[in-house]
Amino acid sequence: MDDYTVSVLTNIGLISFIALSAYLLIIAGEMSFGQQGFFGVGAYTAGVATAMYGVPLPIAAVMAMGAGAAAAFLVGLPTLRLRGLYFAMATLAAAEMLRIVFELIHFQREIDGEPIGPDGTQGFRGIRWVFENGVEPEGFLAMVWGLLFAVVALFLFMERSKLGATLRMLGEDPELARMLGVHVERFKLGVAAAAGALAALGGALYAHHNTYIEPRNFDIMLGVHSLAYALIGGLGTAFGPLLGVLIDIGALEGSRVFHGYRMIVFGGLVAVLLIFRPRGLLDERVVHWLKRRLA
Amino acid sequence: MALLELKNVSRHFGGVRAVDGLDLAIEPGQIFGLIGPNGSGKSTTVNLISGLFPLTAGSIVFQNEDLAKLPTHLRLQTGIARTFQNIRLFGQLTVWQNLWVAQNSPADRAKRGFFARWLGGQSGVREEISQLLEFSGLAHKQDELAANLAFGEQRRLELARALATRPTLIMLDEPAAGMNTEEIGQLRERILKIRTQGTTVLLVEHVMELVMGVTDRIAVLNFGQKIAEGTPAEIQADVAVRKAYLGGDA
Numbered sequence: 191m192d193d194y195t196v197s198v199l200t201n202i203g204l205i206s207f208i209a210l211s212a213y214l215l216i217i218a219g220e221m222s223f224g225q226q227g228f229f230g231v232g233a234y235t236a237g238v239a240t241a242m243y244g245v246p247l248p249i250a251a252v253m254a255m256g257a258g259a260a261a262a263f264l265v266g267l268p269t270l271r272l273r274g275l276y277f278a279m280a281t282l283a284a285a286e287m288l289r290i291v292f293e294l295i296h297f298q299r300e301i302d303g304e305p306i307g308p309d310g311t312q313g314f315r316g317i318r319w320v321f322e323n324g325v326e327p328e329g330f331l332a333m334v335w336g337l338l339f340a341v342v343a344l345f346l347f348m349e350r351s352k353l354g355a356t357l358r359m360l361g362e363d364p365e366l367a368r369m370l371g372v373h374v375e376r377f378k379l380g381v382a383a384a385a386g387a388l389a390a391l392g393g394a395l396y397a398h399h400n401t402y403i404e405p406r407n408f409d410i411m412l413g414v415h416s417l418a419y420a421l422i423g424g425l426g427t428a429f430g431p432l433l434g435v436l437i438d439i440g441a442l443e444g445s446r447v448f449h450g451y452r453m454i455v456f457g458g459l460v461a462v463l464l465i466f467r468p469r470g471l472l473d474e475r476v477v478h479w480l481k482r483r484l485a
Numbered sequence: 486m487a488l489l490e491l492k493n494v495s496r497h498f499g500g501v502r503a504v505d506g507l508d509l510a511i512e513p514g515q516i517f518g519l520i521g522p523n524g525s526g527k528s529t530t531v532n533l534i535s536g537l538f539p540l541t542a543g544s545i546v547f548q549n550e551d552l553a554k555l556p557t558h559l560r561l562q563t564g565i566a567r568t569f570q571n572i573r574l575f576g577q578l579t580v581w582q583n584l585w586v587a588q589n590s591p592a593d594r595a596k597r598g599f600f601a602r603w604l605g606g607q608s609g610v611r612e613e614i615s616q617l618l619e620f621s622g623l624a625h626k627q628d629e630l631a632a633n634l635a636f637g638e639q640r641r642l643e644l645a646r647a648l649a650t651r652p653t654l655i656m657l658d659e660p661a662a663g664m665n666t667e668e669i670g671q672l673r674e675r676i677l678k679i680r681t682q683g684t685t686v687l688l689v690e691h692v693m694e695l696v697m698g699v700t701d702r703i704a705v706l707n708f709g710q711k712i713a714e715g716t717p718a719e720i721q722a723d724v725a726v727r728k729a730y731l732g733g734d735a
């Protein structure tokens with residue numbers, strides 16, 4: 191594989207984490223415009239851990255997930271009381287607050303005579319754990335996709351369990367779910383924390399793929415895209431958001447034909463799909479049909 | 486000792502007194518009818534018992550427990566289940582799954598630990614669901630999405646879901662609405678069978694051939710207040726009830 195292909199495939203994998211994070215919240219009935227904030231929390235946490243304190247990446251990734259879950263939990267406490275559009279606005283505001291916090295953080299250490307660490311809007315350079323430890327781009331690609339497959343397998347297992355059915359209950363009729371004995375608030379808070387951890391894991395890997403992060407990376411466009419991926423790909427299965435990422439980054443950004451027109455084609459695609467397939471290509475009905483055919 | 490006792494229950498929406506000082510006592514094993522003209526507060530009463538919104542005043546005691554103090558998600562555990570006037574199912578879930586997620590009673594919780602309950606998959610719970618599907622005549626549709634069912638089938642699934650929670654009291658909110666005579670006959674059979682299994686029934690209904698034929702006792706509401714209570718025969722002879730339904734001096 192040439193470097194370009196490896197890079198595109200790695201990117202598809204990285205963005206899939208935040209797309210799955212948005213998906214998890216959508217099936218539980220919440221449209222979050224703020225997952226990019228937790229992606230950023232993960233990127234900064236893992237970056238600080240490996241580049242400034244020499245923590246190995248696997249441990250740093252776990253720390254990032256913890257930080258992402260904690261941040262999402264704290265954001266969820268007040269925002270999950272809101273409904274629909276108000277929840278969307280509140281999560282967007284929370285993510286923008288996180289981005290501005292990233293702009294304000296100046297926290298550096300001298301390592302080998304060079305200052306390393308987040309430097310506000312100047313960004314955070316030198317997150318080089320992957321290169322310093324001799325991981326080839328192909329190796330990193332395998333790591334990203336290995337983790338992604340593990341996460342997808344977890345999703346597929348969860349969707350077969352009562353936990354998955356309960357998420358869909360919350361998405362469709364939370365009041366009815368409550369009358370059937372589900373503690374709606376507690377459940378949604380748990381879902382929000384899990385989604386935050388997932389986005390943060392993606393962010394941790396993203397920081398180490400790029401070696402450089404800046405607050406701008408975690409702006410609203412990333413959040414909108416991650417929602418769009420889930421909505422294009424479909425809400426019937428965890429493969430939906432992956433399909434969405436594949437269509438956008440794989441077919442549009444990756445191909446020379448569409449390259450310059452990517453946003454136009456992508457925006458058009460979102461609009462058309464929202465009209466004709468409001469729950470995406472792989473929506474619940476299609477997935478149900480496929481399952482019966484395969485069974 | 487009444488199974489369910491409503492004392493001076495009121496629910497006001499702004500200036501509207503949807504339910505106003507209602508007293509009601511339902512004995513164990515009864516099939517209790519709740520009738521009245523449109524807007525008389527029947528559905529509001531059922532909603533108050535199931536905790537959709539809080540009481541303005543009064544108390545609801547079920548098996549010596551004050552329901553008003555109990556959060557909605559815990560009321561199922563006391564043994565109260567219901568169906569809805571406008572059918573509410575999880576359309577994205579299959580018929581089978583709709584019953585599966587309702588198996589959340591204390592007995593079901595005790596049988597399986599936390600992990601088995603949430604992550605344990607679908608084995609070991611099939612027998613009871615099969616029985617319910619058989620009872621509702623939905624066995625052949627078990628893998629269909631609930632959204633794809635016909636109207637009558639959706640009503641039957643709602644009833645089965647309520648039974649899947651192992652209720653002591655089941656509240657049926659206009660279960661015969663939109664049904665033909667044959668379906669009403671089947672519904673009547675099912676209601677009688679439910680009582681035979683030891684479940685008390687609160688039936689809110691407009692279809693008089695069903696209410697009069699199946700209930701032991703009936704309360705009549707008008708403008709949120711109880712205007713009569715008695716056996717079906719007493720209610721049919723009651724002057725105030727005729728007035729409420731037909732108006733004037735009938």
